[in-house]
Amino acid sequence: MRRSLQAILTTLIALITVLLTAPSRGVAFQERDGVPILVYHRFGASVTDAMTVTTGVFEQQLAWLRAHGYQIISLHALLESWRDPANVLPSRPVVITADDGHKSVYTEMLPLIRRYHFPVTLFIYPSAISNASYALTWDQLAEMVRTGLVDVQSHTYWHPNFHHERARLSPAAYRAFVMWQLTRSKEVISQHLGINVEMLAWPFGIHDSELEQWAAAAGYSAAFTLERRAASRNDNPLALPRFLITDRDRGARFATIIEGSEHREK
Ligand SMILES: [Zn+2]
Numbered sequence: 067m068r069r070s071l072q073a074i075l076t077t078l079i080a081l082i083t084v085l086l087t088a089p090s091r092g093v094a095f096q097e098r099d100g101v102p103i104l105v106y107h108r109f110g111a112s113v114t115d116a117m118t119v120t121t122g123v124f125e126q127q128l129a130w131l132r133a134h135g136y137q138i139i140s141l142h143a144l145l146e147s148w149r150d151p152a153n154v155l156p157s158r159p160v161v162i163t164a165d166d167g168h169k170s171v172y173t174e175m176l177p178l179i180r181r182y183h184f185p186v187t188l189f190i191y192p193s194a195i196s197n198a199s200y201a202l203t204w205d206q207l208a209e210m211v212r213t214g215l216v217d218v219q220s221h222t223y224w225h226p227n228f229h230h231e232r233a234r235l236s237p238a239a240y241r242a243f244v245m246w247q248l249t250r251s252k253e254v255i256s257q258h259l260g261i262n263v264e265m266l267a268w269p270f271g272i273h274d275s276e277l278e279q280w281a282a283a284a285g286y287s288a289a290f291t292l293e294r295r296a297a298s299r300n301d302n303p304l305a306l307p308r309f310l311i312t313d314r315d316r317g318a319r320f321a322t323i324i325e326g327s328e329h330r331e332k
Contacts, residue, residue, distance in 0.1 A: 100296025101144055102324055103161040103308040105267075109174035113313045121174045123313050127320055128182050136160045136324065138184040140217060141265060145288055148299040160324060162186045163290070163308065165221055165267050167195055172206040179215055187217045189267035189290070192254040193224035204258045211259055219265040220251040220286070228272045244277065248284035264288065268305075278304035296326075 107117035109124055119127075131138065137156040144161055147153040162179075164171050167190035179186055188210070194201040210216035226247060232240050252263040264287045268277070271292030281289050281304055293307035301307065309323050 100298050101155075101159050101161060102296045103141070103144075103163060103290065103306065104311050104323075105290075105292065105308040106162070106164040106175070106311050107166050108168040109170040116312060119311060119313045119315075121178070123316055124175065125178055126316065127311070128178060128184065130320060131160060131324070132182065134158075134321075134324075138162055138182075140185040141187040141219075141288075142217060143185075144297075145265075145303075163189060163267070165189045166225070167191065167202045167207075167221075168200055169202050169206075172202055172210065176210055176213075176216075180213060183215065185215050185217070187219055187265070189219050189221035189265075190255070191221045191223060191225040191269070192251055192258075195258075208259060211261070218255055218259055218261055218263075219267070220248070220255060220263050221267045222247040222269050223250040223254070225269045227270055228277060241280065244280050245284060248281055248286065252285065266290070268292075273305055278302070 106119055106124070108115070108119070109121045110118050111121065112118075113120060136158045137160070139155060139159045139161060141161050141163065143153070144155070144159065147155045162184060164175060164186060165188075167188060171188060175186070188207070190202070190207070195207065196203040196205075207216075207218055211218060224247070226243075228244065231243055235243060248266070255261055255263050264285060266281055266286045266289040268289055268291055273289065273291060278289065287303065288306060289304040290306050290308050292310050293305075294309050295307045297306045297308070311320075311323075315323060
């Protein structure tokens with residue numbers, strides 16, 4: 067009798083242990099809502115400025131994401147899943163974006179995302195394209211779009227600092243300037259690449275409720291900042307947060323950015 071009671075107790079303890087460990091991980095993954103959206107700028111063999119991620123470190127980050135079961139999804143897929151719950155996201159989603167249209171996106175980033183088959187969204191300011199020496203060309207952008215992995219969206223027309231412009235212009239002129247930056251960028255990207263532009267990355271991450279209103283009036287349905295946290299469906303769609311990734315985000319630092327986004331919905 068004593069012996070069988072002990073056996074039952076042992077079984078119960080084993081069962082409780084199983085219940086407390088394995089399923090809790092599964093539940094956490096299912097319930098977590100925050101999705102890390104990463105933003106890169108430039109790539110290269112060495113760090114020439116704060117915005118450069120060396121190509122080797124970028125590749126290590128991609129390899130780490132794959133090895134840890136993260137699924138890189140497009141920004142469109144993320145927004146669609148929020149708009150329509152019928153679009154279920156894969157587990158452990160992560161989004162990759164790159165701002166500014168630097169030429170190293172073509173020379174350094176493209177070969178790697180092709181190898182890993184990871185989608186990315188580029189936020190470009192068209193005044194620089196096929197114009198500034200550091201920038202991509204329209205041909206390079208078109209080639210990237212043809213891979214099916216690259217989407218191109220707006221970073222305004224010439225990347226102004228809206229704080230400076232508001233200080234320098236009359237209210238009416240400021241509004242006209244912002245609306246022109248927002249609409250001209252959409253038009254030019256659409257003309258060159260045949261893309262429907264509805265996403266915006268705020269230059270320098272600068273945004274406020276007035277700017278968000280104007281972005282909506284200009285036809286943007288989502289806009290992105292540089293606020294360092296995971297994005298969720300409960301966020302303001304015109305101020306969605308992203309993690310700015312630098313070359314220092316290696317190993318444990320990178321893991322913390324990604325894994326820190328995994329939390330239970332409260
Ligand atoms: Zn920028």
